[in-house]
Amino acid sequence: xxxxxxxxxxxxxxxxxxxxxxxxxxxxxxxxxxxxxxxxxxxxxxxxxxxxxxxxxxxxxxxxxxxxxxxxxxxxxxxxxxxxxxxxxxxxxxxxxxxxxxxxxxxxxxxxxxxxxxxxxxxxxxxxxxxxxxxxxxxxxxxxxxxxxxxxxxxxxxxxxxxxxxxxxxxxxxxxxxxxxxxxxxxxxxxxxxxxxxxxxxxxxxxxxxxxxxxxxxxxxxxxxxxxxxxxxxxxxxxxxxxxxxxxxxxxxxxxxxxxxxxxxxxxxxxxxxxxxxxxxxxxxxxxxxxxxxxxxxxxxxxxxxxxxxxxxxxx
Amino acid sequence: xxxxxxxxxxxxxxxxxxxxxxxxxxxxxxxxxxxxxxxxxxxxxxxxxxxxxxxxxxxxxxxxxxxxxxxxxxxxxxxxxxxxxxxxxxxxxxxxxxxxxxxxxxxxxxxxxxxxxxxxxxxxxxxxxxxxxxxxxxxxxxxxxxxxxxxxxxxxxxxxxxxxxxxxxxxxxxxxxxxxxxxxxxxxxxxxxxxxxxxxxxxxxxxxxxxxxxxxxxxxxxxxxxxxxxxxxxxxxxxxxxxxxxxxxxxxxxxxxxxxxxxxxxxxxxxxxxxxxxxxxxxxxxxxxxxxxxxxxxxxxxxxxxxxxxxxxxxxxxxxxxxxxxxxxxxxxxxxxxxxxxxxxxxxxxxxxxxxxxxxxxxxxxxxxxxxxxxxxxxxxxxxxxxxxxxxxxxxxxxxxxxxxxxxxxxxxxxxxxxxxxxxxxxxxxxxxxxxxxxxxxxxxxxxxxxxxxxxxxxxxxxxxxxxxxxxxxxxxxxxxxxxxxxxxxxxxxxxxxxxxxxxxxxxxxxxxxxxxxxxxxxxxxxxxxxxxxxxxxxxxxxxxxxxxxxxxxxxxxxxxxx
Numbered sequence: 001x002x003x004x005x006x007x008x009x010x011x012x013x014x015x016x017x018x019x020x021x022x023x024x025x026x027x028x029x030x031x032x033x034x035x036x037x038x039x040x041x042x043x044x045x046x047x048x049x050x051x052x053x054x055x056x057x058x059x060x061x062x063x064x065x066x067x068x069x070x071x072x073x074x075x076x077x078x079x080x081x082x083x084x085x086x087x088x089x090x091x092x093x094x095x096x097x098x099x100x101x102x103x104x105x106x107x108x109x110x111x112x113x114x115x116x117x118x119x120x121x122x123x124x125x126x127x128x129x130x131x132x133x134x135x136x137x138x139x140x141x142x143x144x145x146x147x148x149x150x151x152x153x154x155x156x157x158x159x160x161x162x163x164x165x166x167x168x169x170x171x172x173x174x175x176x177x178x179x180x181x182x183x184x185x186x187x188x189x190x191x192x193x194x195x196x197x198x199x200x201x202x203x204x205x206x207x208x209x210x211x212x213x214x215x216x217x218x219x220x221x222x223x224x225x226x227x228x229x230x231x232x233x234x235x236x237x238x239x240x241x242x243x244x245x246x247x248x249x250x251x252x253x254x255x256x257x258x259x260x261x262x263x264x265x266x267x268x269x270x271x272x273x274x275x276x277x278x279x280x281x282x283x284x285x286x287x288x289x290x291x292x293x294x295x296x297x298x299x300x301x302x303x304x305x306x307x308x309x310x311x312x313x314x315x316x
Numbered sequence: 317x318x319x320x321x322x323x324x325x326x327x328x329x330x331x332x333x334x335x336x337x338x339x340x341x342x343x344x345x346x347x348x349x350x351x352x353x354x355x356x357x358x359x360x361x362x363x364x365x366x367x368x369x370x371x372x373x374x375x376x377x378x379x380x381x382x383x384x385x386x387x388x389x390x391x392x393x394x395x396x397x398x399x400x401x402x403x404x405x406x407x408x409x410x411x412x413x414x415x416x417x418x419x420x421x422x423x424x425x426x427x428x429x430x431x432x433x434x435x436x437x438x439x440x441x442x443x444x445x446x447x448x449x450x451x452x453x454x455x456x457x458x459x460x461x462x463x464x465x466x467x468x469x470x471x472x473x474x475x476x477x478x479x480x481x482x483x484x485x486x487x488x489x490x491x492x493x494x495x496x497x498x499x500x501x502x503x504x505x506x507x508x509x510x511x512x513x514x515x516x517x518x519x520x521x522x523x524x525x526x527x528x529x530x531x532x533x534x535x536x537x538x539x540x541x542x543x544x545x546x547x548x549x550x551x552x553x554x555x556x557x558x559x560x561x562x563x564x565x566x567x568x569x570x571x572x573x574x575x576x577x578x579x580x581x582x583x584x585x586x587x588x589x590x591x592x593x594x595x596x597x598x599x600x601x602x603x604x605x606x607x608x609x610x611x612x613x614x615x616x617x618x619x620x621x622x623x624x625x626x627x628x629x630x631x632x633x634x635x636x637x638x639x640x641x642x643x644x645x646x647x648x649x650x651x652x653x654x655x656x657x658x659x660x661x662x663x664x665x666x667x668x669x670x671x672x673x674x675x676x677x678x679x680x681x682x683x684x685x686x687x688x689x690x691x692x693x694x695x696x697x698x699x700x701x702x703x704x705x706x707x708x709x710x711x712x713x714x715x716x717x718x719x720x721x722x723x724x725x726x727x728x729x730x731x732x733x734x735x736x737x738x739x740x741x742x743x744x745x746x747x748x749x750x751x752x753x754x755x756x757x758x759x760x761x762x763x764x765x766x767x768x769x770x771x772x773x774x775x776x777x778x779x780x781x782x783x784x785x786x787x788x789x790x791x792x793x794x795x796x797x798x799x800x801x802x803x804x805x806x807x808x809x810x811x812x813x814x815x816x817x818x819x820x821x822x823x824x825x826x827x828x829x830x831x832x833x834x835x836x837x838x839x840x841x842x843x844x845x846x847x848x849x850x851x852x853x854x855x856x857x858x859x860x861x862x863x864x865x866x867x868x869x870x871x872x873x874x875x876x877x878x879x
Contacts (some may be wrong), residue, residue, distance in 0.1 A: 030756075030757070031756065031757040031760035031761065032755075032756030032757050032759055032760040033756075033760075036756055036759045036760050036763060040399070040476070041479070041779075041786025041787060041792075041796070041797055042476075042477070042479035042480055042779075042786070043399070043476040043477075043479060044478060044479050044482075045795045045796070046478070047474070047475070047476050047477075047478055047479075048476075050474040051474055051476075054474055079530070082391050083391045083392055083536070084391075084392060084397065084529045084530050084535070085392075085529065085530030085531065085532040085535065085536075086392075086532055086536060091552070094552045094553070095552070095553065149584075150583055150584070150587070153584065153587045153591075154587060157587065157591050157593075158587050158590045158591045161591065164591075164593060165584065165587050165588040165591045165593045166579055166584055166588060166593070167554060167555075167577075167579075167593075168554065171381075171383065171555060171557075171575050171577065172381065172557065172573075172575065262580050262581045262584070263581050263583070263584045264584065265553075265554070265577075265578065265579040265580060265581070265584060265588075267551075267552060267553025267554050267578075268553075271553060271580060272553070274580070275389060275580070278755070278756065280756055
C-alpha cells in the first residue's frame with residue numbers, strides 16, 4: 001500500500017508539470033493583459049511599456065514560463081501585478097482559511113444530510129419518502145447556486161434578518177466563534193445544496209444495488225433485524241462508490257465556491273481567482289491554478305486510498 | 317421519527333425558496349456594471365473650503381460609522397501608483413491636495429493658502445496653509461509638496477500618472493510653506509497635477525523612486541496622509557476602515573469612521589443595502605427601480621444627478637463603410653436615441669450630441685443635431701450611393717452594408733442598445749451583428765494596434781477638465797484612445813490652441829468650436845448622458861451631489877440622531 005501511494009505521488013509530478021505548461025499557455029493566449037485595463041487619456045503608452053518591462057511581460061512566453069517555474073520550484077509564487085509588491089503567497093494565505101472553512105463545513109453538512117436521506121430513500125424505495133427525497137434532490141441539482149443564494153439572502157437576511165447578508169464576521173466587532181458561525185450558515189448551506197443532492201442520489205442508487213445482494217438476503221435469513229442489516233452490512237458496502245465520488249468532488253470545491261463566495265462577499269480563494277482572472281493578474285492566476293491542480297491530484301489519491309481501506313477486494 | 321422531522325425541515329426550507337421567488341423580491345441576475353466606464357481623472361481630493369449650504373434641521377453632531385458599499389476591491393493606497401476607483405476613493409479619505417474642484421468643476425484652494433500665476437502662465441507659486449499635519453503628527457510643508465510633485469517627473473517613476481505632470485519643468489521650495497512650479501509650456505490642466513494628494517517626504521523620502529510602487533509597507537499597510545480620515549484597517553476582500561482625523565486642518569470630520577465594504581456581486585450589494593449592512597452606495601442604473609421602492613418605504617434616500625460621462629456608438633473610420641460623413645450622419649438619423657433613453661434606460665438619462673457633459677462650463681447647446689428621421693436617413697444613404705440589393709440589404713459597388721457591433725459583456729444597457737441598433741438599422745437595409753465580449757478581451761480588440769472592430773458601444777467618463785484632445789486628436793490615433801481613427805486638421809489646431817491658454821472663456825469658446833466640428837462629423841453617434849444615483853441613510857446630512865466624486869466633502873457629512 002505504501003509503495004502504491006508513493007508510486008501515485010510520483011506520477012503526479014509530470015501531471016502537474018503538464019498542467020502548468022497548459023495553463024501558462026492558455027493565460028498567455030487570452031486576449032488583453034494587466035495594462036489593457038488602464039484606459040485613460042492620461043495614462044501614456046510609455047507608462048504602460050515601463051510597467052511591462054519591469055514585470056517582464058514583454059519577454060517571449062517560454063522565457064516568462066522558465067522564470068516562473070524556476071521561482072515556483074523555490075517555493076516563490078512571485079508578486080501580484082495588480083497589487084504591486086504584494087507576494088502572491090501572502091494573498092493566498094489570507095484567503096485560504098476562509099475557503100477551507102466554508103468547504104469543510106459545507107461538506108460535513110452535505111454528508112450529514114445526504115447519506116441518511118439516501119439510505120432512507122433506498123430502503124423505502126417507491127414510498128412517499130423516496131419520491132419526496134428524489135424530487136427535492138433533483139430540484140437541488142437543477143437550481144443554480146447563485147439563485148438559491150440570493151433567495152436565501154432575501155428571505156433570511158433582508159426580510160427576517162436572522163442572518164447577515166454576507167461577509168465572514170460582523171464589521172468592527174471582536175472575534176467570536178458564534179459570530180463566525182452566524183455568518184457561515186447561509187453560504188455553507190448554499191454550497192452544500194448541490195453536493196447534498198448529488199450525494200443523496202449516489203447513496204440511494206448504491207444502497208439499492210447493495211440491498212439486492214445475496215449477502216443481504218443471507219443476513220436477513222440469519223434473523224437479523226432489518227435495521228441492522230441495512231446499517232451494518234449494507235451501508236459499509238454501499239458507501240464505497242460514494243467515497244470515490246466524494247474524493248473526486250474535493251477539487252471542485254475551489255471552482256464551485258466562486259459563485260457562493262461572490263454572492264456572500266466571502267473573501268476566499270474562489271473570489272480571489274475570479275478577481276485575478278478579470279484583472280489578468282498572471283502570477284495569482286498561475287499560483288491558484290497550480291494549487292487547484294494539486295487539489296485534483298490529492299483528491300484522486302485520497303479517493304483511491306479510501307477505496308482501498310473500505311473495499312477489501314482491492315489489492316495492491 | 318427523528319428522520320421525519322429532519323425531512324420536514326428540509327422540505328420547509330425548499331418550499332420557502334420557491335415562495336420567496338414568487339413574492340417578486342429583488343433577485344434579478346443582471347451582472348454588475350462596475351467596469352463600464354473608464355476613468356478620465358483620478359478623483360483623489362475630498363477636502364474643500366466652501367461653507368455648507370445644506371437645508372438641515374439641526375446642528376451637525378459627531379459620531380457614527382458609515383458603511384460605504386463597493387463592488388471593486390482596492391489595490392493599494394498610493395495615489396501616484398494605483399489606477400482603480402476603489403483605491404482612489406479610499407485615497408481620497410486618507411490624503412489631501414493643495415487644490416480641489418467644486419460641484420461645478422471650478423478649481424478651488426484646498427490645503428493651499430494661495431495660488432499665484434506669473435504673467436506668462438508658466439510659473440505657479442503655491443503657498444501652503446499653516447499648521448497642517450500628517451496623521452503621524454509631522455507638519456506638511458514645502459518639502460513634502462516638492463517631493464510629491466517630483467516623483468512623476470523622475471525617469472524611474474513607473475506608475476500610470478505621469479501624464480498630468482508632463483509639462484512641469486521643475487519644482488522648487490521657496491520657503492517652508494511656499495513652492496514654485498515652473499512649466500515648460502502653458503497647461504490649463506495643471507491644476508490636476510498641482511492638486512494631487514501630497515505624500516509624506518519624511519516617510520517615503522528614503523525609498524528609491526523605482527521601488528515606490530512596490531513599497532507595501534506604506535502602500536498597503538500603513539499609508540499616512542493629511543486627509544480627513546486616518547487609515548485604520550484593511551481586511552483583504554472584506555473592508556477598509558478609516559477613522560476620523562482629530563487634527564484635520566478643515567476641522568474634525570463629523571463621522572467617527574468610514575467602513576469601505578467590498579461586496580463583489582452587484583445584486584448581493586443591493587441586498588446588503590436593503591438589509592442595512594451597507595449605508596451608502598452609488599446604485600447602478602439597472603437597479604435604480606428597486607432602490608426607488610426602498611426609498612418609498614422610507615428605508616433610505618436617493619440623491620440623483622447627471623453623471624459625468626456619456627455613452628456612444630463609435631465607428632471604425634478605417635472601414636470603407638463609414639468613410640463618408642453623410643453615411644455616419646444618416647446612421648445617427650436612423651437611430652431613435654430618445655427611445656433608447658426612454659425604454660432601455662427607463663428615462664434615466666439625456667440624449668447626447670457632443671463629447672462634453674452639460675454640467676461643464678465648456679458645454680454648448682448650439683451644435684449640429686441629427687434627430688430621429690428614418691426617411692431622411694434612407695434618402696441620405698441613397699444619395700451616398702447605397703441602394704437596396706436583391707435581398708433588401710443595401711449595396712454599393714458590389715459591397716453589402718453589413719458590420720459587427722461589439723460591446724462589453726456585463727453591461728445590460730449596452731447589450732440592449734446593441735439589439736436596438738440592430739433592429740433599427742435593419743429598417744434601412746443594414747445588417748448589424750451584435751457581439752458581446754468579455755471586458756478585457758473587448759479592450760484588446762479595440763485598443764491600438766488591433767483596431768479589430770467595425771463599430772463599438774462604449775462610454776467615456778469625462779474629466780472635470782473639458783479638453784477633448786485625449787480622445788479626438790490626430791496624434792492619439794497611433795497609440796492613444798482615438799481608436800476610431802478620426803482626424804480633422806481644423807479640430808487638431810483648435811485642440812492645440814485650447815491647451816495653450818489659461819483663460820477659461822477663451823478655452824470654452826475653442827472647445828465649443830471643436831465640439832461643433834465633432835458633432836457635424838459624427839465619428840461617434842453620441843447616445844446619452846446617464847444619471848448617477850447615490851443611496852444613503854435617510855438621516856444623512858451635509859451631503860452634496862458631485863457628478864465626479866462619490867464621496868465629495870465626506871468630512872462634512874453627519875448623521876442626524878433625531879431623524
